[in-house]
Amino acid sequence: MTADRTSEVAAKMNRHSKFRRRTAATLAIGIALLAVGALYSLFVPEPQTAAAQQDPALVRQGEQIYNNTCISCHGANLEGVKDRGQSLVGVGEASIYFQTHTGRMPAKSQGAQIQRKPAFLSPEEIDAVTAYIVSKGGAGPTLPEERGEALRGDNPARGGELFRLNCASCHNFTGRGGALSSGKYAPALDGVSEEEIYAAMVSGPQNMPKFSDRQLTPEEKEDIIAYVKSVTDGNNNPGGNPIGGLGPQSEGLIAFIVGMAALIGVTLWIGAKS
Amino acid sequence: MSAKEPVERPTEAELADMSRDELLVLGGKLDGVELVEYPDPWPVKGTRAEKRAERLVAFWFALAGLAGLAFLGVFLFWPSSYKAPGGSDHFWYTLFTPMLGLTLGLSILGLGVGVLLYTRKFVPHELAIQQRNDGRSDEVDRATMVAHLADAGDRSTIARRSLIKRSAGFGMGAFGLGAGVFAIGGLVHNPWSQSESKDSLWHTGWLETNGEKVFLRRDTGDPHQVVLVSPEDLDVGSMETVFPYRESEKDDHEALSRALKRSDNPVMLIRLRTEDAQRVVKHQGQEDFNFGDYYAYTKICSHLGCPTSLYEQRTNRILCPCHQSQFDALQYAKPIFGPATRKLAQLPIEVDEETGYFYARSDFIEPVGPAFWERKS
Numbered sequence: 001m002t003a004d005r006t007s008e009v010a011a012k013m014n015r016h017s018k019f020r021r022r023t024a025a026t027l028a029i030g031i032a033l034l035a036v037g038a039l040y041s042l043f044v045p046e047p048q049t050a051a052a053q054q055d056p057a058l059v060r061q062g063e064q065i066y067n068n069t070c071i072s073c074h075g076a077n078l079e080g081v082k083d084r085g086q087s088l089v090g091v092g093e094a095s096i097y098f099q100t101h102t103g104r105m106p107a108k109s110q111g112a113q114i115q116r117k118p119a120f121l122s123p124e125e126i127d128a129v130t131a132y133i134v135s136k137g138g139a140g141p142t143l144p145e146e147r148g149e150a151l152r153g154d155n156p157a158r159g160g161e162l163f164r165l166n167c168a169s170c171h172n173f174t175g176r177g178g179a180l181s182s183g184k185y186a187p188a189l190d191g192v193s194e195e196e197i198y199a200a201m202v203s204g205p206q207n208m209p210k211f212s213d214r215q216l217t218p219e220e221k222e223d224i225i226a227y228v229k230s231v232t233d234g235n236n237n238p239g240g241n242p243i244g245g246l247g248p249q250s251e252g253l254i255a256f257i258v259g260m261a262a263l264i265g266v267t268l269w270i271g272a273k274s
Numbered sequence: 275m276s277a278k279e280p281v282e283r284p285t286e287a288e289l290a291d292m293s294r295d296e297l298l299v300l301g302g303k304l305d306g307v308e309l310v311e312y313p314d315p316w317p318v319k320g321t322r323a324e325k326r327a328e329r330l331v332a333f334w335f336a337l338a339g340l341a342g343l344a345f346l347g348v349f350l351f352w353p354s355s356y357k358a359p360g361g362s363d364h365f366w367y368t369l370f371t372p373m374l375g376l377t378l379g380l381s382i383l384g385l386g387v388g389v390l391l392y393t394r395k396f397v398p399h400e401l402a403i404q405q406r407n408d409g410r411s412d413e414v415d416r417a418t419m420v421a422h423l424a425d426a427g428d429r430s431t432i433a434r435r436s437l438i439k440r441s442a443g444f445g446m447g448a449f450g451l452g453a454g455v456f457a458i459g460g461l462v463h464n465p466w467s468q469s470e471s472k473d474s475l476w477h478t479g480w481l482e483t484n485g486e487k488v489f490l491r492r493d494t495g496d497p498h499q500v501v502l503v504s505p506e507d508l509d510v511g512s513m514e515t516v517f518p519y520r521e522s523e524k525d526d527h528e529a530l531s532r533a534l535k536r537s538d539n540p541v542m543l544i545r546l547r548t549e550d551a552q553r554v555v556k557h558q559g560q561e562d563f564n565f566g567d568y569y570a571y572t573k574i575c576s577h578l579g580c581p582t583s584l585y586e587q588r589t590n591r592i593l594c595p596c597h598q599s600q601f602d603a604l605q606y607a608k609p610i611f612g613p614a615t616r617k618l619a620q621l622p623i624e625v626d627e628e629t630g631y632f633y634a635r636s637d638f639i640e641p642v643g644p645a646f647w648e649r650k651s
Contacts, residue, residue, distance in 0.1 A: 141509075156358055161495035165515060169583040169595065180584060181591050181600055181611070204511050207586035214507040215514055220494070226358075235359040238368040270390055 054135060062132025065125050069106045078136050084110070088133050092140015095203035096133055098196055100126045104205070112183030114206065141202035141210070143195060144218060151194035152226040159223030162216065167224065170208075174231040176245040180207060190232045197225050306405035313398055327395040331388055338384025345377035472637075475646055478538040478572075480518045480621060481637040490543060490570075490623065490632040491519035497531035500524065502631040505568065508545040511587035515573060516543045518634065538642050540573035541621050542583060542592070543632070544603055550590055557606035559639070563622040565632070570621040571607045572642040575599060577614035579643040592618065616651070618642075 066074075073085030080087035088096075099105035103117035121129065134140075144151070153159060164173055172178050175189030184207055189197070201221050204210030211221070229235070236242070243250040281303050284292065292300065302309055316324045348370070357367040410416070432439065455462075468474055472481035480488055490503045492514060503516055517539050523529040533539060546554070551567040563569075575582045575594040582601065584593035591610070592601040599612030607618035619638040626633050641649060 157356075158495040161493075165493055165495075169581065178595070180586060181589065181593055184586070186584075204509070204587055207588045209513040209585055209587045210509040210511050212507065212509040212512065215492070215509075215512060223495075230359050238372060 055131065058128050058131045059135045062128035062130070062135075065121065065129050066132050069121070070129070073107070078133060089136060090138020090140045091133070092138075092142060092203060093130055093134060094141040094143050094199040095205065096130045097126070097143055098199035098203055098205050100129070101199075102192075102196055113185060116187065141199075141212075143199055143202075148194055151198055151222055152229055153219060153222030153224075154226070155223045156226040156230050158220070159225070159227030162220055163224050163227050166211065166216065172245065173247075174236050174245050175228050188232075189228050190234075192228075192232075194225050194229070197228060198222075302402070306407075308403045309400060310403055311401035315396060315398055327391075331392045331395065334384045334388035334391060336384075338381045338388060341377050341380035341384060345374065345381060348373045348377055475643075475648075476641050477637050478642055479533060479536045480539070480541070480634050482634075483520075484522075486520045486522060487626065488634045489519045489521075489626070490516040490541070490634065491533070492516055493534050497534055498527050500530065502629070503543065504630050504632065505565065505625055508543070508568075510545055510547045510567065512545045513583075513585040513587070514543045515583065516541050516570070516632075537579075538572075538574060540581065540583075542571050542573050542585065543623075544569050544571065544585060546590065546603065547587070550604060553604055555605045557608075557617065557620070560606060560620050560622075563620045565623050565625060568623060568632070569603060569607075570623045570634075571601075571603070571618040572621065572638060574618075574643040575614060576609070576616040576618060576642075577612070577644060582618065616645075 070085075070088075073081055074088050075081050075085070078088040096105075100121050101119055103119045104114045106120055107114045108117070119126075163171075163175075170178055170180065170186035171189060172186075177186050177188035179185050186208070192200075198221060200208060201211045201216065201224070202213070213221075216224070234242075236245070243254055284300070299309070352370050352373060353363060353366050354370045355367070357363040411419075427433065469476040471477065472479060472483065482488055492501050492503055494501055500519060502519065503514065508514060517533050519530075519533060523533065546567045546569065548567060554564075554569075556564075571592065573581050573583055575596065577594065577597055577599050580594050580596035582592050582594040582599070584595060585591075585603070586593065590603040592603055592607060593599070594601075594612065594614065597613050599614035600610050601607040601614070601618050602610045606620060609615060609617065619640050619642045621638055622635040623632050624635050625631065640651065
């Protein structure tokens with residue numbers, strides 16, 4: 001009988017602890033979710049602001065991040081390391097913005113071309129690194145105050161003219177990209193933000209030439225961005241499929257194959273005995 | 275052998291009495307054709323199947339008509355002027371050209387299918403046999419034909435009218451000569467004999483005329499806007515396409531936009547990075563063609579004349595997209611890869627003391643672009 005009772009109590013206790021465990025788990029998940037939400041709201045919506053201000057705390061934080069992620073290729077004093085990375089003195093805010101936001105820096109490996117990948121540094125870390133590198137002196141190209149759609153000019157037609165004159169030789173006339181020498185290439189412009197296009201134009205990443213504000217005025221740059229945005233991201237696609245966006249080659253091939261098949265079909269139908 | 279069997283020809287009275295069917299058979303016989311099968315596709319008139327076939331053909335023709343009207347409507351009323359992407363109008367605008375094609379294409383397709391269906395459903399599918407004549411014509415036919423031709427020539431008296439013969443020969447011969455000039459004229463008349471003109475292959479739009487300075491001008495997208503280039507305009511590691519400009523063209527809109535379009539005008543103005551500029555190897559006779567870090571090369575490829583405007587600012591290579599020729603901007607733009615064998619011509623540039631703008635000291639000292647017959651280098 002005692003044995004019976006003990007087992008009964010044990011079963012009861014068991015049930016209790018199970019309940020407790022379940023509540024604890026639910027609570028823990030709730031707290032974790034809340035914490036993640038709080039962190040998210042802390043990190044994400046902060047809009048990028050011009051990072052030229054010399055906040056000593058920010059510079060110190062930037063130095064730390066620099067020492068953790070950039071120093072092995074760019075050197076302790078930003079002087080660069082031979083055959084690994086260039087000097088960063090005077091590269092300017094726009095260059096740092098482009099390289100880190102497109103995930104090209106920190107680079108995975110040395111190669112013909114450093115490729116776009118998800119950004120490794122968070123926007124706050126990028127701000128800090130920028131403050132640190134800019135504090136080391138040398139005035140480089142900067143970004144304008146505006147962000148996002150505000151960087152699209154209101155004359156995409158003129159932007160198109162300028163794009164075809166200055167950019168299309170490498171990036172293709174609708175921004176599909178193209179080959180360069182020895183394994184390098186000009187990337188396609190799909191999914192590139194307005195700020196990144198602007199930063200690339202003023203800073204000339206990798207083998208892209210720079211376009212100073214006297215060569216292409218900021219208004220002209222914004223018109224170019226408006227044009228790029230009007231033809232990339234599936235916007236220049238009235239037929240439903242861009243088939244590579246290469247112009248007459250792929251379109252001609254498809255037209256030939258589809259047209260020939262249709263013609264053969266019709267011919268067979270005409271010649272068939274009823 | 276001659277397969278012709280003599281066909282009995284009807285007399286005039288018989289002909290008048292013949293029915294249309296008989297006339298048809300007779301016509302066939304006279305040509306050696308025999309109709310084996312000539313079925314009526316609808317032997318029983320007014321069946322439902324026949325009515326259905328008739329409606330089907332009518333449907334396609336009506337569809338063609340409606341689609342044609344729709345084409346007119348689209349052409350006149352569909353929003354056709356450019357709308358930037360983003361707005362709701364953009365979607366309708368992008369459909370303009372496809373709708374034109376769709377409606378007119380449907381219209382012509384309807385006509386075609388209608389005609390085809392009509393022939394398939396209603397025109398009898400006859401089966402006819404025609405005798406073929408092998409070998410050459412009968413001896414009689416040949417002899418009479420030759421006699422006929424000779425007689426015609428004789429009776430026209432051409433054989434003894436030498437004045438007419440000679441004048442006709444002169445007229446036809448001169449005409450033939452004129453027509454032949456099209457074929458061989460290009461080999462006779464040399465379009466490049468005036469080699470000092472800027473329109474000859476030896477010179478470009480940069481040729482100085484009337485002692486007027488030729489400035490370097492940038493294209494801003496507005497062909498009538500004149501913006502000149504000065505040394506502080508470009509960042510290091512930059513490339514800009516420039517075109518010739520003369521003061522006298524200031525208000526001449528046509529000349530201004532022509533300068534941007536002329537095929538031998540585009541010049542790449544490159545500002546090398548300072549550390550690269552120290553490694554430059556200059557071509558003999560072109561030591562002073564650059565201005566500091568600024569070098570100006572023609573954009574016209576020396577292989578087949580494509581625009582070589584893919585400039586890599588780190589490797590200092592200039593690439594041609596057509597056949598993958600590569601030129602080294604640090605070594606007087608000599609070819610280092612690909613089919614091109616000659617360097618890109620370099621434009622001698624200088625900065626004007628008064629205005630501070632770049633100008634070309636002279637035209638290129640060699641022709642730009644691909645080889646031509648008279649060119650020896």
